[in-house]
Amino acid sequence: MDRVEFEDRLKEYEDRFKAMEPEMELTIRDPELGVEGWVVVWSTLNCKDSPLGRVGKGGTRIHSGMSLDELRMLARTQTLKNAAAGIGTGGAKSGMKDDPQSPDFETRYRRFVQLVSPALRENGGPWGGLGYDIGAHPDHCLWACDELDSTTCFTGKTVEMGGTDYDVEGIAGLGVAVAAKTLLEETGRSPSSATIAVQGVGAMGAAVCRYAAEQGMTIRFIADPRIGGCWRLETEFEGALRDTIIKMDMEGARKALEEGPHICMELDDVLEQAVDILFPCAVHDVITSDNVDRVTASAVVEGANNPCSSDARRELHARGVTVIPDIIANPGGAIAAYIELTSEVTNEENAATRAKVAEAKQYTEEKVAENVRAMLELADSAGVDPARAALMLAYRRVFGEE
Template sequence: MTAQPQTQDSFAEEYKALEKKFNALKPEVEVTLKDEMAGIEGYLVVWNTGISVGGPLEKSGKGGTRITPTVTLDEVKMLARTMALKNAAAGLPLGGAKSGLKANPDAPDFEKKYRRFAQLMKPHLHENGGLYGGFGFDIGARPIHPKWICDELKSTRCFTGKPVEMGGTDYDKEGIAGLGVATAAVALLKTKYKQVKNATFAVQGLGAMGAAVIRYFSEQGAVLKAISDPKYGGTYVFKDPVSPELLKALSDMDSKKVNELLATGSIEPTDAADVLYQQVDVLFPCAVHNVIRDDNVEKIKAKNVVEGANGPCTDTARAALHKKGITVIPDFIANPGGIIAAFVELTSKVTPEENAKTRAKVNEAKQITIARITANIEKLMKLVSAQGIDTVKAGRYMAYKNIFEGVK
């Protein structure tokens, strides 16, 4: 007998019950790690490792390491909770986790501090019997960090996103998270409009995420209309097609070349926030959280917003955008590329030597990222249509189902 489609009333009841269970979850690990003599304070939070039971990384949660002078336990707790949704929505048998170190990553004594923090974290690492899957890239990370920490802890399993020759996927350099966000936009546009070619887009934030979005979305025939980043002096709106030279410099994060090319043009930069208010097919906020809020949401003119940063839209702003008819793909659906790559690093049987020759882990991570995110966007939009709900609720439902019923 064919199963009957779920009614909107029964869906609403199920969603409410799942959300209540999720909101009742408590962190399994919530610790502050200190060495007052060394001036070190850091944090670790791990959620819902039950989802990983029976998987290749049993009883573990995963998320990157945020390094800023102002990071707090509450911030790490919020980020770890978002990782619980992101990992589950991506179909990964991994709990949510995040670590944080209160420090300036560019300070002269930072290496010494980070190495000491790694020692404080050592007992909590999954390879040592703890619940944390390991360090990873986030705000404040630098390419040298995996080498320091893997050396300090005498292990290459303790840090994901490391170079290919160390057995990693180099996901920041490869832009795998940005590939995922671009893929989410491609799948969304194909679902709504059947094509991507000549779709216009704007990007706020030109770090690893924003640069990769420009690279991969442009490769699909989309047209860059605006960029913004403090290091380039504000927002640039392009009336003419962006030159291949500038696109490459932006994609390569070659800030010197970008500044040279922008300086030779006739465009004067405007306020950094102006990028958010451009009339484009897709807006990618890839900078920091809460840039689209109650006080500016009415200025948003994009047809679609695909979140590259963690929490760039407040919950109330997301709801307001939905009311305006603007489709929002939330961060936990759009940007699991980094965590997919981390999962591949930790579970692949490919040796570092073979990986260095073939880039097998990089290729696998990219393939899985494209496949998972494309399928998730299609599923998300079907749920939105069938149940008359917004994309955020649909995405949360998908994540909740995996958290409480297991990854299928």
């Protein structure tokens, strides 16, 4: 496929995707309790042959300004993410308009769970269940599973409840590190020869640090406002520094940094470092047309959701900087949810052996590496940037035309 044919085909897919309507929208309300929420299943065309059947999956977002329009947008995006990952679930999102810190929230959340339960796959619906997202808390999983007397209604559960504990295990961050490792190997580099910078050391960034170091990469810079800025590491990523970062103990990490020989810099300096790979793992749009000229890394692997704007991605590509987009690099959470829904390991066996954790990690490594290679091959053959190649792969899978 040459570039002209690629662009024509991509435009055709984009138009088809924009014209899609959700397969299911459920609005629930309890005026007496003040409960309002929604479930949106956008598309399940990509999973006709899935062991789950045609089911959409995504997290459950909770905030006081939540709206159906926001949820539709999120479900559309999740459709592309799940398709790009190559897993057997379509895209969906659920949401609740509420403040999760407000009094009596548990009562309202339990009512929300009751009202949306008919849409669950286990009850014959097209929805794969609740999950973690903005506004979520581990207590929500306990409340939902208790309310419905089911541990299959919520993904991201603890190992003892039959889950993969994917936030604690950092499975999404594992995928991002694997994406970088695959890129290095595909370009003839060994991970042990690569230097990296990690922007943001929350759940994603901490896991990237953990797994990238295990793969042999050298962490030169880490940055987060909670650790006092950007730090240039003057020793190996080990000991108290490693332990506190992995545990997301920001106070402990800052103490370890300040007591070591490390050098503190301005927070945004992390974006300017001449490392082999920059991992933006904080928030969206940190690299835009306004600051992309400051990026000197050889490659960017996106850990956060859309940390690079489309213009920035194009400019980086024009300069020879490879960008692995988030829909290819960070599907680990979605993959872990899929494993929770499909694994035949019993809850008892999982609690004893952590088998689902191992299964989710292995599947994440396999899928991410496979998708990075496919994206790079398509980008090279069509003469386009990797982000556009990733979109093409996602659209093909959305419409079952891979």
